[in-house]
Amino acid sequence: MRRLGLRTRVTAAFAVGALLLSASMALVSYELTRRSLLDERERTALRAAYFDATVVRAGLDTDTPDVVEVLRSLDTGGSRRPVLHLNGEWYARTADPSTTAAIPVELRQVVAAGEPAVQRVRVDGQSVLVVGVPLSSSATYFEVNSLRELEQTFQVLALALTTVAIMVAGSGAALGWYATRHGLRPLTAVADAAEKIAAGDFTARLDPATDPDLTRLSSSFNQMVDQLVRRIERDRRFAADVSHELRSPLQTLAAAASVLARRREHQDERTAIAAGLVADEIDRFQRLVNDLIDLARSDQPAHRGPVDVVGLARDACRTLDLPTTLVHLAPDVPATWLVERRRVAQVLANLLDNAVTYGGGPAGVRLGRDGSAGVIEVEDDGPGVPVEDREAIFDRFVRGRAAHTRGTGDGTGLGLALVAQHAAAHAGNVTVGDRPGGGACFRVILPESLP
Numbered sequence: 001m002r003r004l005g006l007r008t009r010v011t012a013a014f015a016v017g018a019l020l021l022s023a024s025m026a027l028v029s030y031e032l033t034r035r036s037l038l039d040e041r042e043r044t045a046l047r048a049a050y051f052d053a054t055v056v057r058a059g060l061d062t063d064t065p066d067v068v069e070v071l072r073s074l075d076t077g078g079s080r081r082p083v084l085h086l087n088g089e090w091y092a093r094t095a096d097p098s099t100t101a102a103i104p105v106e107l108r109q110v111v112a113a114g115e116p117a118v119q120r121v122r123v124d125g126q127s128v129l130v131v132g133v134p135l136s137s138s139a140t141y142f143e144v145n146s147l148r149e150l151e152q153t154f155q156v157l158a159l160a161l162t163t164v165a166i167m168v169a170g171s172g173a174a175l176g177w178y179a180t181r182h183g184l185r186p187l188t189a190v191a192d193a194a195e196k197i198a199a200g201d202f203t204a205r206l207d208p209a210t211d212p213d214l215t216r217l218s219s220s221f222n223q224m225v226d227q228l229v230r231r232i233e234r235d236r237r238f239a240a241d242v243s244h245e246l247r248s249p250l251q252t253l254a255a256a257a258s259v260l261a262r263r264r265e266h267q268d269e270r271t272a273i274a275a276g277l278v279a280d281e282i283d284r285f286q287r288l289v290n291d292l293i294d295l296a297r298s299d300q301p302a303h304r305g306p307v308d309v310v311g312l313a314r315d316a317c318r319t320l321d322l323p324t325t326l327v328h329l330a331p332d333v334p335a336t337w338l339v340e341r342r343r344v345a346q347v348l349a350n351l352l353d354n355a356v357t358y359g360g361g362p363a364g365v366r367l368g369r370d371g372s373a374g375v376i377e378v379e380d381d382g383p384g385v386p387v388e389d390r391e392a393i394f395d396r397f398v399r400g401r402a403a404h405t406r407g408t409g410d411g412t413g414l415g416l417a418l419v420a421q422h423a424a425a426h427a428g429n430v431t432v433g434d435r436p437g438g439g440a441c442f443r444v445i446l447p448e449s450l451p
Helices: 006-060 067-072 097-101 105-112 148-183 185-198 212-262 269-297 309-319 341-358 415-425
Strands: 080-086 089-092 117-123 126-134 139-146 305-308 327-329 336-339 362-370 373-380 429-434 440-446
Touching: 006 067, 006 080, 006 117, 006 126, 006 139, 006 148, 067 080, 067 089, 080 097, 089 097, 105 117, 105 126, 105 139, 126 148, 148 185, 185 212, 212 269, 305 309, 305 341, 309 327, 309 336, 309 341, 309 362, 309 373, 336 341, 341 362, 341 373, 341 415, 341 440, 415 429, 415 440
Parallel strands: 327 362
Antiparallel strands: 080 089, 080 139, 117 126, 126 139, 305 336, 362 373, 373 440, 429 440
């Protein structure tokens, strides 16, 4: 399972924290409110029961008391039901046996012993409050108070507190998202700068004044980039200087080799073969030096300008004695692209040379588009490129299947590396895949090169 991002984790932590806090407060508030309302209802029921008991006692203090009439004279409303136990008989205003059944046996015994008592019980799923008051040795008075309205109040209160807890949790999540969005802005700026640097834009820097708490991070990042740029520039200059210094002795050796080659008919067979090998190696050495010089210059961003890419592709074909009919331009693609002429010319030359040397010859050069990006595809009739080698072949000094072997073959191992560098200088990339009819298809994407 993919690990959640920092923003998601912080947002979830805010939401869970807010939910726990709000739920705790809601539970405490509900319990305090419930206890307070129950206590208040119990006190009210006790006062009312004592008052009604006094009325009943006065009504019974006659020669011929009418018990039912006395109970009916009580102003108990619809929530209180009076019950009188007199001389072993039960009396109520209505013939409802559930009223008598609601009085627990324990409560009857306590009240019969002369002690007033109160108890909450449930009858037919409804909560009631039973209050008992002793009147005399032969009479006890009870009132059964319905708590239905109070339970409905508790339900509304619970629903309101639950809604508030959910809203608070949502607010906590929104606050966490907002906080992380602003808190991660410096890291986003670092990531953006790192992406620009990786793409070859070494001018990208962080502003140390953006956040006082991150000044050290910004300064350290900028110092790291400065040191990296200096090192890259030093290595590039060293490679360029070495390549330039090698040119003079190579030219001398090439001239000497050409003299030996012209006098080959005057040499014996072994000497002629050795002279030919020397000439071939000097030629390869010269191409390697030229590639190194181009590679040293390829780290700079591309200098774009209008270029006839179709003509450029046909010129590359003519240079390698290939038919210009290999070049195909898509119907909706203009012939003129906004690119650097030298770089694109070398991209085409290197890909075509790679197809000739390793791919059994080119099968086509297709010029298309992907939105505003120009797309160059060079197809060949070779065996293709294994999946495990499709990234390694664009590294320096790598040739074909021998992805980790140096010094084999006639190439320098820098051709495809130069293609990748030139594509990156245009903020693009190069990939290789399978050609539908067999072989390999090298695809170069050059962003922002088409209208």
